[in-house]
Amino acid sequence: MKYSLFIALFLFHIIGYSQSADVKTSSEKVDDKLLLTVFLKHDQSMNLNEIEKIRTGQGFYENFPPEGVSVVNWFVVMGIGQMVVLELPASKLSAVNLAIERTAWKAFKSEMYPTYDLYPIMEKKLKNKSKVTY
DSSP states (O other): OHHHHHHHHHHHHHHOOTTTOOOOOTTSOOOOEEEEEEEEEEOTTSOHHHHHHHHHHTTHHHHSSOTTOEEEEEEEETTTEEEEEEEEEGGGHHHHHHHHHHHTBTTEEEEEEEEOOOHHHHHHHOSOOOOOOO
16 A cells, blocks of 8 residues: 555656646657655664674665766654665666665665655745745
8 A cells, every 4th residue: 555655656746747737849858857765774673883884895885876866865864764865867766776775785674765846836835935955
C-alpha cells in the first residue's frame, strides 16, 4: 500500500499537475529531471564510528552521488539517520540505486522516494509568501 501511494504520486508528477502545466510545443525539450529523497537509516546496534568505518571501507564517499547527480540537501534527521535529496535525470535512477546498494548497505538501511517540488504551485495559493532558504 505504501509503495502504491508513492508510485501514484510519481506518476502524477510525470503526467503533470493540471493547474501548473504549461503547454509545451513539440519543439521544446521535456525536462526529465526528478528529485529523489533518500533516507539512510542508522542501525542503532552500531555507533557512529562503526558506521563510518563501514561507509568509508565500501567507498561511499568516492561513489555517492554518482556522476551526473546533484545533491540538493543533506540533513540529519535525529532518531532516523540522514536524509539526502538528490536531483537527477530519470536515466540516472538505476545508478543511484546501485551506488546505495554497493556502498551504503551494512552501514545504513535505505529508503528512496521520488519527489518533486510542489512549492511553485503552492506559493501562488498561500497568503504568506515567505519561504526560508538556506
